[in-house]
Amino acid sequence: MKVAVLGAGAWGTALAAHLAARHDTLLWAREPALAAELAARRENAHYLQGVALPAQLRYEAGLATALEHCGAEDALCVIATPVAGLRALSRALRELGRVPAHFVWVCKGFEADTQMLPHQVVASELAGHVSHGVLSGPSFAREVALGLPVALTVASTSAACRDLAVSAFHHGAMRIYTGDDLIGVEVGGAVKNVLAIATGISDGLALGLNARAALITRGLAEMSRLGVALGGRPDTFTGLTGLGDLILTATGDLSRNRTVGLQLADGRSLDDILGALGHVAEGVRCAQAVLGIARAQGVDMPITEAVCSVLFDGVAPRAAVSALLRRDARAESHRVDRA
Template sequence: MKVAVLGAGAWGTALAGHLATRHDTVLWARDDALVAELSSTHENARYLAGVALPAALRYEADLSAALDHALADAALCVVATPVAGLRPLFRAMHDAQRVPANVVWLCKGFEADTQLLPHQVVAQELAGHPANGVLSGPSFAREVGQNLPVALTVASTSAICRERTLAAFHHGAMRIYTGDDVIGVEVGGAVKNVLAIATGIGDGLGLGLNARAALITRGLAEMTRLGVTLGGRAETFTGLTGLGDLILTATGDLSRNRTVGMQLAAGRSLADILGALGHVAEGVRCAQAVLAIARAHSIDMPITQAVCAVLFDGVAPRDAVSALLRRDAKAE
């Protein structure tokens, strides 16, 4: 199969490396210097240092050329940009009149300005495109790059898109599950990042494992309430893209969002944390959107509200935790 991966961050690079062990794969990056470096070293030192990429993987700085690689009906285009880059990239596809037949995206979050989920953004930019979907699940790029086992879910209303994605990715140490609950998968991927910040704050304050378990469990309840209200199915949130991704992101040492929370608990400013991180922490980007949507639908999301208070309102992490503990008792 011909596969084009658009975006050479850590996750795009790791997945391109996996794909290239079996398929004719091109990895696109907008940075000419990065493409030259990848071509000469077969390592993405900027985003995935120390992970050797397959010699068969090819690199491209020209977006049109990368899209051409994925135009065949049996090909697949994998969009590996952050949420903020999703609309510009799909608009560029449309303007270039090079829209692949089968497209999946990897980003997790809500678009900050519009509060739209990724599939809604894609629907606006590629109206009527039938074969697209989201690939998501509990996964750290470094572990995938190291060929460690991972399980992901592709969600699409198109059986053809699900089949193409399964054929591309389901081999080696990667297992792919399929479904059609795009909304549920995307809400899980977005909200778990916010909850991981909360768990990082709790761990950074030394609140203990009991508190961590409570945050994850009650956070899952928040995620599910929001997702079902927006049209997702409740059972999706107990699967890989809900509970699975939440557990990984809230507890794993490779989690950027968890790291943000722990650093906030240590008293560092958000600007300093993000400057030193060097990667996108989507939980910071989409936390306000999640809270705004919850309020618009009268959905109670106290953990999300506490995270936003710390991130954007100057509330001290310990004070935010105290406010959560003072909440009235209620039925589970």
């Protein structure tokens, strides 16, 4: 199979390395200098330092050439840009007149200014295209690039897209599950990043493992309430792209969003943290969108609200935690079925 991966960040590079073990894979880098460096060094020194890339993986800086590579009906395109770049790339595909027959995206979050989920961004730019979907789940790019085991979900309303994604990715140490709940999968992937910041703050304040477990559990309730309100299915949030991704991102030392929370608890400013991080922390980008959507839907998300107060309103992390602890007692169980 021919596969083109559009985006040479950590995740795009890791997926391309995995795909190249079995398929004719091309990795597109927007900057020609990066494409040349990848080809020369067989290493993405900025995003995956020390990880050797397969000799058979090829690199390209021309978008039209990359799209030609995945232009056949039995080929797959993987869009590996951040959410902030998804609209521009989708528009570029349309303007070039080379929209792939089948593609999946791997970004997680809401578009900040429109509060759209990725599938809504794609639909607004590529109206009428149907064989597309999202690949998501608990995964750190470095571990995937190193060939360690991982399980992901591809969600699409197109059986052809799901089948191609399974054929492309389901080999070696990667296991792929399938579904059609794009909304649920995407909401899980967005909200877990915000909740990981909260857990990082808690751990950074040394509030203990009890507090961490409470945040993850009540955070899952927030995620589920919002996801069902937007049209997702309740069982999606107890699967890989809900609970699984939340556990990984909230507790894993490779989590950028958790790192943001830890450093906020240590008294560092958000600007300093993001400047030193060197990678995108999607939880920061989409936290306000998540809260805005929740309020518009009448969904209570106190943990998300606390994170936003720390990120954007100058509230001290310990004060935000105290405000959460002062909330009134209530029943734990809330129905999340569609009304």
